[in-house]
Amino acid sequence: MSLSVLLFGILSILAVASALITVISKHPVRSAISLVFHFFMLAGLYLTLNAQFIAAIQVLVYAGAIMVLVIFVIMLLNLENENKLKSKYNILQWSAFLLGLGLVFLLGVTYLSTGTGLQFAPEIAANNSTAQALGKALFEGYIFPIEAIGILLTGAIVGAIVLAKKKLS
Amino acid sequence: MNDIVWIIVEAVAKVLFLVLILQLTAAATVYLERKISAFIQIRVGPNRVGPWGTLQPFADVLKLFLKEDIVPKAADKFFHSLAPIISLGIALAVWAVIPFGDYFMIGDRKIMLGVAPDVNIGVLYVLAMTSLGVYGITLAGWSSNSKYSLLGGLRSSAQMISYELSMGLSLLAVVMMASSFSLNDIVAIQEGWGGWKWNIFLQPVGFFIFLTAAFAETNRAPFDLPEAEPELVGGFNTEYSGMKFGMFFLAEYANVATSSALISLIYLGGWALPFSPEAIGMQEGSILFALLQTLVFVLKVIFMIFFFVWVRWSIPRFRYDQLMYLGWKVLLPLSLLNALVTAAVIVFAI
Numbered sequence: 481m482s483l484s485v486l487l488f489g490i491l492s493i494l495a496v497a498s499a500l501i502t503v504i505s506k507h508p509v510r511s512a513i514s515l516v517f518h519f520f521m522l523a524g525l526y527l528t529l530n531a532q533f534i535a536a537i538q539v540l541v542y543a544g545a546i547m548v549l550v551i552f553v554i555m556l557l558n559l560e561n562e563n564k565l566k567s568k569y570n571i572l573q574w575s576a577f578l579l580g581l582g583l584v585f586l587l588g589v590t591y592l593s594t595g596t597g598l599q600f601a602p603e604i605a606a607n608n609s610t611a612q613a614l615g616k617a618l619f620e621g622y623i624f625p626i627e628a629i630g631i632l633l634t635g636a637i638v639g640a641i642v643l644a645k646k647k648l649s
Numbered sequence: 650m651n652d653i654v655w656i657i658v659e660a661v662a663k664v665l666f667l668v669l670i671l672q673l674t675a676a677a678t679v680y681l682e683r684k685i686s687a688f689i690q691i692r693v694g695p696n697r698v699g700p701w702g703t704l705q706p707f708a709d710v711l712k713l714f715l716k717e718d719i720v721p722k723a724a725d726k727f728f729h730s731l732a733p734i735i736s737l738g739i740a741l742a743v744w745a746v747i748p749f750g751d752y753f754m755i756g757d758r759k760i761m762l763g764v765a766p767d768v769n770i771g772v773l774y775v776l777a778m779t780s781l782g783v784y785g786i787t788l789a790g791w792s793s794n795s796k797y798s799l800l801g802g803l804r805s806s807a808q809m810i811s812y813e814l815s816m817g818l819s820l821l822a823v824v825m826m827a828s829s830f831s832l833n834d835i836v837a838i839q840e841g842w843g844g845w846k847w848n849i850f851l852q853p854v855g856f857f858i859f860l861t862a863a864f865a866e867t868n869r870a871p872f873d874l875p876e877a878e879p880e881l882v883g884g885f886n887t888e889y890s891g892m893k894f895g896m897f898f899l900a901e902y903a904n905v906a907t908s909s910a911l912i913s914l915i916y917l918g919g920w921a922l923p924f925s926p927e928a929i930g931m932q933e934g935s936i937l938f939a940l941l942q943t944l945v946f947v948l949k950v951i952f953m954i955f956f957f958v959w960v961r962w963s964i965p966r967f968r969y970d971q972l973m974y975l976g977w978k979v980l981l982p983l984s985l986l987n988a989l990v991t992a993a994v995i996v997f998a999i
Binding site: 513516532537543545548610611 | 777778783787799809810830
């Protein structure tokens, strides 16, 4: 067993464990922090695949920006134990569980139907995930989707500001 | 396998050395701050412990170690202890990609000056780590269960989110010029022209934006609203005592050193010398030349640390709305414009 496979195993176990804590924990801040930890483990997994750029972006965007906002909201609203909310969301919980089972089933079918199974191929990731390769692909092959996403996000920001402003002068 | 062992030994040795140096730098910065502030306010400053009071920071740290560690009854014990660890850990982690010089050779082995300075995501790693620093402060504020701490923590997260954007965008212009995320490459493009190729001359707007954002990110005056004494007692660290308080303190000064190092590397030419090593009878890759490079770099860092202290004791604190106005309505458009102009010049003029 090579070093990278060993690392992959350790990081995967920690990633699954922290994801479980995120879901199971009744304490909002504890959930959020273990999700941050989960993102770190994911970044580590990307590193074992030689995808440094994706790993850095994972930490920068998800752990550094989005989760900070989530924690900000938890602290501002001073959310306490989620036990009080529990009865309301029973149906949602069950449907989430069923959807999760469906995803596992789908992944299993995909895995079995490939025949050869999945392979650990860091070389492929290394060539396709540098900043240069990603930039080229995005701005040469997918320029229209990029621009469309840009317009969509701008629209969302403008909408958020209009909603947040009580009255427009 | 032998190679892997050697790599691990080298990395561990570098990390231990670096952590030691950083703690000493933080202590020295505390001393410098007290002495310079005393000079600015026409006082004497620390002068009892050791010659000219130089041992004062060690006495302070010793005192902090001996103090009782008080944890408020209503605090979340786990996060209350975790917060200072996150703060100091992240402040130290940034240094993994910061180089102090180019490299030197021992036999056939090329030793880079820095833990892992040649990674191809250096700048992104620095941005990622500095953006995580906010967790330490936010969690400290929340877990203390005190209104002053919470307000300090909230202010700091809002401030850091606001200034990160302009910081990243001003770095983007430099990254475009170097066409690399590696700090080594960014220093390499500043070599030559007798020092006029430093990014401070080629990117003056970016430099001022980065400098301002660096003050905000380190929570230093004039942007030290998270710990504004007159309104928030001590801010996010109000409920901390003993060495946990000391860790926040060390983290702040380690962050000052980090920002100074980044400014020196990215805008002030880092270790780049205006002449080739042969001109003074040295060889590239020799230990002596590496030492000279490190000395040049360290001098620039010390100057920047001095600058940080100088500004803190000269400029009054901003009001909160002024801080937000400056971040979102002045620095952000300016840094976008700067990135746009840089991109246009690179595409059309070169």
